[in-house]
């Protein structure tokens with residue numbers, strides 16, 4: 001086993017590789033850019049080497065600097081993670097040339113799988129099923145037209161150099177083919193510098209099912225079953241799970257054996273994923289092979305109980321697969337069901353634009369202890385969090401905006417679904433937009449819950465997954481009000497006479513709190529009335545008027561009773577913003593409290609004016625009194641509510657311009673006040 005490896009990546013995958021290396025007693029070297037100097041992955045490694053400025057091209061893509069760091073620290077191997085240089089054949093070659101092990105496949109395998117058409121030709125030869133179509137070198141338009149007519153419509157034209165859905169055209173009728181071909185060739189030339197295309201039978205509502213394969217340097221090669229990654233949005237995976245819902249034993253074996261055949265066809269070594277596109281009737285076709293460990297590898301680890309990074313390290317230093325040589329495949333079993341949700345800093349209300357900002361608050365579900373399956377095999381925790389950042393970190397625009405992966409395991413898909421719903425409900429992130437609410441809605445979506453998955457699910461369920469933002473539910477506002485009141489109490493405003501809102505022992509005191517909600521371009525303003533009663537409050541919002549009592553406040557956790565309902569939620573304050581996390585839903589509310597800002601702009605002049613028309617009902621201080629900021633000076637009644645006028649700063653009350661019972665107009669000067677000049 002290696003003594004020391006360099007992890008040429010960042011974020012959650014770097015932390016994850018470091019965790020396994022540490023467990024195996026392998027020392028780790030982190031590399032980092034200036035944006036990551038205090039990042040979690042640096043803290044998780046034994047040593048760290050600065051690469052350069054934040055942009056990936058100046059840091060994590062600089063293979064020369066990474067190799068120099070490996071040599072300088074004596075690392076015997078480099079783990080590339082995924083993305084960055086993980087499928088860069090030249091970097092893999094440079095590692096070998098430098099005598100440093102590249103923890104991944106041979107460069108030739110990377111090359112072979114890097115070209116769509118070369119990969120398909122290899123698969124065809126290996127007997128791996130391909131979508132009916134033409135993948136050859138002939139690009140004459142008339143020839144391709146005849147091929148399309150032979151295949152039968154609808155057909156799909158794909159740029160050979162394309163990927164991730166770019167440069168694809170669906171053609172439904174022969175008459176449309178020529179124009180679509182020309183357009184696809186033009187786009188391919190412009191986007192990839194290569195106008196070659198292939199033509200395939202178009203599969204309607206396909207699923208994306210991929211097989212994890214693992215090969216060692218001694219001819220051993222196994223499949224670790226499948227992952228269903230059909231739930232995607234613009235070719236970005238959102239939810240992945242293993243095993244695939246509805247997968248039969250025979251089809252699993254057929255796909256697994258086809259994937260092993262694909263790996264053997266390119267003399268594969270290490271962790272690889274063979275992606276298949278699957279028609280609704282279950283027929284599967286090779287799509288592409290990824291020559292790296294994938295983001296979603298944890299769901300495979302959860303159902304098999306194996307650590308794929310440990311296998312990568314062992315295979316890279318020449319060990320055989322850690323399985324019985326007599327029947328390695330037979331030693332692998334599926335236990336239960338695992339689901340992964342990718343938590344991204346992105347804003348679903350704004351087309352999933354990446355969100356940047358600082359994680360002011362990040363509460364993630366606790367990992368749940370180990371389980372043992374029916375046959376006693378050790379299984380991973382039922383809830384696993386792979387996070388690359390922690391509270392206080394800033395999500396940089398330079399890299400993929402992933403915050404963490406939530407991975408859950410259950411005895412069944414239903415149990416895994418239930419655990420993921422709870423895990424998402426316990427994921428509270430404040431400071432930037434995330435996709436957590438969207439993921440929660442997805443996990444509750446009936447089609448998804450029934451396992452009716454295909455690559456068009458999100459688009460088809462759009463109305464349910466992206467609800468128009470309507471009113472803010474009463475309970476969200478009640479929790480927001482409770483947070484405001486709890487914070488005021490905590491700030492020492494317990495004394496009713498000193499309360500900024502003029503508590504009156506002998507009369508009912510009511511106040512208005514105004515909140516603003518924003519979602520995308522939509523704004524909402526929500527007025528809540530709170531009556532202070534002897535043993536609690538009366539809460540009024542819209543048509544609801546009911547008792548509200550705060551039962552407990554522990555940090556961000558609030559529990560209260562609203563009418564006959566009991567509510568418990570995290571309500572996190574971020575400046576003037578309140579973030580309510582209740583039962584898997586997150587509501588952001590900005591506190592707009594008129595009185596709190598009354599007189600703010602007048603502190604320097606020392607004049608205090610009425611924020612609205614009303615009547616003076618109490619005067620607390622006499623002229624000449626020396627007061628501190630926030631002291632209640634007088635109380636006026638307006639709009640059936642009482643409002644305290646408080647000292648805007650430390651100072652002296654020169655004159656009270658009105659007496660009890662006087663009517664005052666909005667803006668009327670009430671108090672002549674001299675701000676104390678700091679000593």
Ligand code: MV4
Pocket residue numbers: 131156163164165166200201202203204206207208230232235277287455
């Ligand atoms: C297809 C297809 C339907 N028919 N090929 C999208 C990008 C690349 N992974 C291949 N893709 C597709 N190829 C045929 N003949 C539909 C897709 C496709 C898709 C495939 C897998 C996962 C998500 C997808 C989303 C849109 C389209």
